Amino acid sequence: MPEPVTFLGRATALVGTHEASAIEMGARTLLKKRDRAAAEFPVMEEMRDRARAIRLHALSNLDRLLGHFADRAEEAGVNVHFAADAEEASATVARILEETGSRLVVKSKSMVSEEIELNEHLEASEIEVVETDLGEFIVQLAGDTPSHIIAPVLHMMRQDVGRLFEEKLGVAYTEDPTELNQIAREHLREKFLQADAGISGVNIAVAETGSVILVTNEGNGRLTTTAPRVHIALMGMERIVSRWEDAAVVLEVLARSATGQRLSVYTNVVTGPRREGEPDGPEQVHVVVIDNGRSEVLAGGTAEILACIRCGACLNACPVFRSVGGHAYGTVYSGPVGSVVTPGLHGMEPWWELPYASTLCGACEEVCPVRIQIPSMLLQLRAQAAEGGRLPGWLEKGMSRYTQTAVSPKKWARAKRWASLLSAPISSKGWIRHLPGPGRGWTDSRDLPRPAKESFTDWWRSNRGS
Numbered sequence: 001m002p003e004p005v006t007f008l009g010r011a012t013a014l015v016g017t018h019e020a021s022a023i024e025m026g027a028r029t030l031l032k033k034r035d036r037a038a039a040e041f042p043v044m045e046e047m048r049d050r051a052r053a054i055r056l057h058a059l060s061n062l063d064r065l066l067g068h069f070a071d072r073a074e075e076a077g078v079n080v081h082f083a084a085d086a087e088e089a090s091a092t093v094a095r096i097l098e099e100t101g102s103r104l105v106v107k108s109k110s111m112v113s114e115e116i117e118l119n120e121h122l123e124a125s126e127i128e129v130v131e132t133d134l135g136e137f138i139v140q141l142a143g144d145t146p147s148h149i150i151a152p153v154l155h156m157m158r159q160d161v162g163r164l165f166e167e168k169l170g171v172a173y174t175e176d177p178t179e180l181n182q183i184a185r186e187h188l189r190e191k192f193l194q195a196d197a198g199i200s201g202v203n204i205a206v207a208e209t210g211s212v213i214l215v216t217n218e219g220n221g222r223l224t225t226t227a228p229r230v231h232i233a234l235m236g237m238e239r240i241v242s243r244w245e246d247a248a249v250v251l252e253v254l255a256r257s258a259t260g261q262r263l264s265v266y267t268n269v270v271t272g273p274r275r276e277g278e279p280d281g282p283e284q285v286h287v288v289v290i291d292n293g294r295s296e297v298l299a300g301g302t303a304e305i306l307a308c309i310r311c312g313a314c315l316n317a318c319p320v321f322r323s324v325g326g327h328a329y330g331t332v333y334s335g336p337v338g339s340v341v342t343p344g345l346h347g348m349e350p351w352w353e354l355p356y357a358s359t360l361c362g363a364c365e366e367v368c369p370v371r372i373q374i375p376s377m378l379l380q381l382r383a384q385a386a387e388g389g390r391l392p393g394w395l396e397k398g399m400s401r402y403t404q405t406a407v408s409p410k411k412w413a414r415a416k417r418w419a420s421l422l423s424a425p426i427s428s429k430g431w432i433r434h435l436p437g438p439g440r441g442w443t444d445s446r447d448l449p450r451p452a453k454e455s456f457t458d459w460w461r462s463n464r465g466s
């Protein structure tokens, strides 16, 4: 069967599947950990305010900070490259690899590399790319795509991983997490030792010293950036702060919001290549600063989304994401943040549907460590989609009828009576199991309570007086 092409199509196909149950369980666990970590940190709210101010200040001074960062990094021996779009970014990486004679590349987790489809580009040039983050390694082996910003295989159970390793790596089946880790570790260690180059992302860049910070929990980031002779760091141009004390605040809220840790296990700082007398580290460090649509987002009404520190908390808190998972979004950045970022970076076509993948409950904004106002941006994008005439005719007409009815108490009371009468033949024990027409999408995955015979207003009038 061909892949559904819309969010609704993909989401409907995923509801109730094994993948959706794994996502629900994993996201709830991450959210609980985040809540516990926030509760035990007495200054969490204050830190969130500070992190927000730091990130918004960085966005308002992006030109200046990037210039400053490039100057300091170059003084430290780093080659800084600026890429306007995905193609230029991939071509820059390919050129560096060619010039340094690199054929085998180890990679630590980098969302921006997924965004620019770097692996596909490099593999077309016959460069072997090996993902070394455990989740990304599994995704690569499975020929799959990540389903979560920080937990790429949230959609898989350990039994799935056991079967995958058995099939692809020729090892005996196990579902023991320690043994699975050990298998991946043995496979990857050889690659680290043989690799010519390492490619990483950048969590935070610090303008005052030209340093890049990488946060990982597995140590693969450290090996990627130190073992091979060339290190290339890919950086979305917004991932910058002015000073080290700003970076410290962002790190405080990042780990707590992402995985409920006080600090991630490894915080690697790269300030230039290996210096004389140092025992390890790469001979060359390159930082590729990528725009790829960010300048347009920065100039528009959803600029604040660039303050995101990619913790993934809004995904875990979102009831829509938890029901269907990241693959339903059909793009690299999923969940509430993805529904704003994706139309911003890649345009409303074909992504105008994503801002509708939300109940607007506000759970995302409540947990966001930088208090990004996601729901109001989703509404703004919905307005743009409607103004662009993208909504189906029946929805436009239906909403306009609904508005006329909802603002008139008389029409509203009449509509409620009709809804109760008309729903009687299709309800059973107070629930509607199957709605006809466009309402079918709702009842395909859940039941709808039948409109009450007597409304609360009528009950109130007869029992408490008007």
Ligand code: SF4
Binding pocket: 257, 307, 308, 309, 310, 311, 312, 313, 314, 315, 337, 364, 367, 368, 369, 370, 371, 372
């Ligand atoms: S929008 Fe906020 S909660 Fe969501 S990933 Fe970004 S920083 Fe985290």
